[in-house]
Amino acid sequence: MEPEVFDLRGEKCPDTFVYTKVKLEELAYSGGGLLKVIVDYPPAAENIPRSLKEEKIKYEVLDVKKVGDKTYELLIKAPPV
Amino acid sequence: MMIMENIRAHLGMKYNLVGVKILKEKPVDIEKPTRKLRYCEMVRKAANGEVITAEHEDIACPNAEVTLGFVEPVYVDIQPRISPAETKVVKVGPLDKIRDPDIILAILNPRQAMEVASIMDGLEAKFAGSMAVCGEATAKPYMEKKSNVTMLCGGARTFADFRDSDLIVGGPPEFFEELSKRISALSKTCVALCGCKTSDLSPRIIESFRKIGFEKGTDYFFGKVDGTNVRIYLNKDTHGKIKYITVHIPLRGVEVKAKEPLIVKKRGNWTDVAMTFGLGEAIDLNTGRGLKEAIMDILKKVSDSKVIAR
Amino acid sequence: MSVSPEFSAMDVGNLSYRYKDFIIINPLMRGGIVPKSVTERLCDEGWLEVGYNLCHDCIEGRSSLITKPNVKEFLSEIAVFFGGDEAEHTFGCRAAQFAVMKTISEVSPDGVVLSDPNSHYSTNIAAEMCGLKVVESPHTGYPEYKVEVDSVIEKIEEIGNPALVVMTHADPYYGNLAPVKEIGKVCAEKEIPYMVNSAYTGGVMPINMKDLNADFLTLSAHKSMASIGPLGFLVTTYEWSRKVFALSKSKPDWTGRAFGKKIPNVFGCSIGGLPLVCAMNSFPYVKERVKKWDEEINKTNKFIDAMEDLGDIMLLGERPHRHHLLHFETPLFWEISKKHRRKGFFLAEEMIKRGIVGLHKGLSKHIKLSVYGLSDEEVSKVLEAFKEVAEISA
Numbered sequence: 001m002e003p004e005v006f007d008l009r010g011e012k013c014p015d016t017f018v019y020t021k022v023k024l025e026e027l028a029y030s031g032g033g034l035l036k037v038i039v040d041y042p043p044a045a046e047n048i049p050r051s052l053k054e055e056k057i058k059y060e061v062l063d064v065k066k067v068g069d070k071t072y073e074l075l076i077k078a079p080p081v
Numbered sequence: 082m083m084i085m086e087n088i089r090a091h092l093g094m095k096y097n098l099v100g101v102k103i104l105k106e107k108p109v110d111i112e113k114p115t116r117k118l119r120y121c122e123m124v125r126k127a128a129n130g131e132v133i134t135a136e137h138e139d140i141a142c143p144n145a146e147v148t149l150g151f152v153e154p155v156y157v158d159i160q161p162r163i164s165p166a167e168t169k170v171v172k173v174g175p176l177d178k179i180r181d182p183d184i185i186l187a188i189l190n191p192r193q194a195m196e197v198a199s200i201m202d203g204l205e206a207k208f209a210g211s212m213a214v215c216g217e218a219t220a221k222p223y224m225e226k227k228s229n230v231t232m233l234c235g236g237a238r239t240f241a242d243f244r245d246s247d248l249i250v251g252g253p254p255e256f257f258e259e260l261s262k263r264i265s266a267l268s269k270t271c272v273a274l275c276g277c278k279t280s281d282l283s284p285r286i287i288e289s290f291r292k293i294g295f296e297k298g299t300d301y302f303f304g305k306v307d308g309t310n311v312r313i314y315l316n317k318d319t320h321g322k323i324k325y326i327t328v329h330i331p332l333r334g335v336e337v338k339a340k341e342p343l344i345v346k347k348r349g350n351w352t353d354v355a356m357t358f359g360l361g362e363a364i365d366l367n368t369g370r371g372l373k374e375a376i377m378d379i380l381k382k383v384s385d386s387k388v389i390a391r
Numbered sequence: 392m393s394v395s396p397e398f399s400a401m402d403v404g405n406l407s408y409r410y411k412d413f414i415i416i417n418p419l420m421r422g423g424i425v426p427k428s429v430t431e432r433l434c435d436e437g438w439l440e441v442g443y444n445l446c447h448d449c450i451e452g453r454s455s456l457i458t459k460p461n462v463k464e465f466l467s468e469i470a471v472f473f474g475g476d477e478a479e480h481t482f483g484c485r486a487a488q489f490a491v492m493k494t495i496s497e498v499s500p501d502g503v504v505l506s507d508p509n510s511h512y513s514t515n516i517a518a519e520m521c522g523l524k525v526v527e528s529p530h531t532g533y534p535e536y537k538v539e540v541d542s543v544i545e546k547i548e549e550i551g552n553p554a555l556v557v558m559t560h561a562d563p564y565y566g567n568l569a570p571v572k573e574i575g576k577v578c579a580e581k582e583i584p585y586m587v588n589s590a591y592t593g594g595v596m597p598i599n600m601k602d603l604n605a606d607f608l609t610l611s612a613h614k615s616m617a618s619i620g621p622l623g624f625l626v627t628t629y630e631w632s633r634k635v636f637a638l639s640k641s642k643p644d645w646t647g648r649a650f651g652k653k654i655p656n657v658f659g660c661s662i663g664g665l666p667l668v669c670a671m672n673s674f675p676y677v678k679e680r681v682k683k684w685d686e687e688i689n690k691t692n693k694f695i696d697a698m699e700d701l702g703d704i705m706l707l708g709e710r711p712h713r714h715h716l717l718h719f720e721t722p723l724f725w726e727i728s729k730k731h732r733r734k735g736f737f738l739a740e741e742m743i744k745r746g747i748v749g750l751h752k753g754l755s756k757h758i759k760l761s762v763y764g765l766s767d768e769e770v771s772k773v774l775e776a777f778k779e780v781a782e783i784s785a
Contacts, residue, residue, distance in 0.1 A: 013234070014236045046147060047144050
């Protein structure tokens with residue numbers, strides 16, 4: 001399954017998490033799926049996975065990878081709700 | 082702590098200074114917050130008077146967990162942060178309620194920060210508008226043992242009710258102790274000199290008279306020359322500029338007949354013998370040049386006058 | 392003006408105090424009654440002999456800075472007691488309000504002051520003196536005349552940005568308590584400077600201006616702090632103290648004098664005499680008595696019921712009543728007055744005959760009074776007196 005790409009470059013905390021959360025919920029409520037989040041604010045790569053642990057929906061962070069100087073890609077699985 | 086009152090009063094701060102304690106061991110009895118809080122929220126509440134003690138599980142913000150040293154980062158090395166991550170408890174409160182704080186935070190407006198910078202001969206600031214209260218104001222000064230200024234971050238302004246005009250200066254206690262010390266020194270030098278003044282006679286003029294044995298009264302000078310009481314008054318023109326000098330010799334119980342330019346005035350049983358002359362080139366009040374000679378000249382004129390009755 | 396040669400108002404006979412040992416029920420006075428121990432001490436120690444009695448050892452140049460006796464410390468304690476950072480004493484509460492208005496007028500020239508509708512006249516005069524326009528929020532009208540949070544908020548929004556919001560904590564007309572805490576929260580959110588006039592509350596009930604989010608608290612020593620007057624206090628936070636208590640920068644041009652220790656907004660140097668000494672002596676007593684506020688309110692509400700039992704008498708203002716100032720409508724006494732040869736004056740005069748003073752002379756339709764600080768025995772005496780007067784058939 002190809003992940004949906006969600007480009008959050010240019011955004012900073014707390015918006016990086018807020019937008020990710022909204023997007024993941026949309027995904028979860030429409031049957032679940034994979035989301036690739038791209039951020040260029042490095043702390044987001046650290047805090048998005050941590051914040052997702054607090055969510056009621058059990059998201060799965062499959063991968064966090066550095067793809068550029070400051071750019072990271074997060075691969076997250078949203079279960080169907 | 083007295084330094085809080087001193088700094089707040091001088092800067093005109095509405096809020097308390099906030100003391101922050103980073104504990105590596107959990108104290109026995111701690112009162113935990115009733116809900117999860119962001120660290121910036123805790124600081125804001127502390128500024129308003131609350132003392133809050135939080136463990137890792139009480140912290141609502143994932144950035145602060147890392148920056149305050151509760152956990153090591155997993156994916157990205159967030160900076161600034163307290164490392165190694167050995168923090169068990171963070172306690173914040175008004176400075177007078179936090180004993181031996183590790184870090185002190187001052188919520189200021191730009192005018193107040195300017196005054197701090199001016200008093201401390203400059204403030205260094207490194208900020209990026211992110212992880213501000215926890216990282217830039219707390220972790221960075223904690224790790225580097227020096228102060229930092231932060232313009233806060235979106236999180237603090239969104240969740241912790243900071244105002245648009247708020248910024249934070251964070252630093253180790255030594256920084257704020259020094260600030261308080263300098264403020265006290267300031268108030269000693271300035272305020273003490275701001276007492277009620279009875280005249281605008283310059284220190285240089287006062288010194289000129291002192292050199293020839295005259296002390297300043299309210300707005301005149303008094304002294305003795307060869308045992309005779311002499312008073313000197315500096316007359317001003319209508320614009321308040323000193324133009325003349327009058328030497329008064331108050332004599333009690335005698336009648337004096339004197340010639341111009343001496344003026345004789347009766348005041349009860351006192352006779353005031355006086356002479357006024359313009360401040361020409363012969364006298365320089367600022368250096369005292371010619372002053373003594375002028376006074377001696379008048380005294381001679383008086384002693385040449387005829388004392389009618391004693 | 393001419394003065395009759397046979398009569399002078401200064402004839403000491405005319406100056407004798409007629410109401411020694413009376414029970415005072417004037418609601419503006421009850422909170423200001425000086426404890427006997429304090430009046431005795433002031434007389435015994437000779438404090439009444441000179442007007443500037445606090446200034447003997449002043450080397451500081453302003454009465455609020457005097458350390459012998461420690462006026463400075465006293466004012467810090469006042470600030471702490473009311474939850475503020477700094478306090479200055481003033482020539483009455485009105486002077487404290489003036490200082491606030493003056494400061495606001497400098498920050499916001501031509502600003503609008505939003506005031507509650509039950510404010511004391513001095514609030515309006517202070518604003519007027521400083522060129523500030525007063526806009527009032529409405530009250531709920533007869534018979535409660537309450538100030539409600541929503542109507543204040545509505546008015547704040549209508550004005551846009553008031554330069555200052557003023558709430559009269561307990562009002563002088565009905566003794567209602569304004570929702571000072573709720574309004575404070577709104578002002579803090581909107582960053583509007585907020586003044587609470589506590590002339591009728593500060594010193595009789597517990598107040599913490601931090602809890603109220605107030606920037607300024609104005610107080611009256613002779614109304615509510617067991618002191619002779621005139622004396623007031625202004626308590627503020629460090630955020631405002633630099634502005635409101637700013638030192639004089641004046642330097643008259645010809646003499647070149649300067650008055651750097653004086654505070655223009657409190658008229659330079661405030662009272663350095665008997666009222667201040669009295670308030671300082673009474674302060675320990677005041678600190679203790681505010682702890683008994685609940686008891687006072689219970690007593691007051693019982694008194695209200697007993698008064699209303701007398702006949703055609705009804706309390707105006709909020710119920711249960713939360714302050715000691717009481718305003719009754721009294722058709723009962725009005726009916727008697729219509730036939731009485733002393734007309735409206737009969738009521739106050741009959742009470743005076745019974746050793747009770749403080750009702751406004753000439754009024755019988757409405758009366759304002761307080762039993763704050765009176766013993767049960769004294770309250771019974773007051774009630775008994777009203778009962779007797781009510782039974783007078785004209």
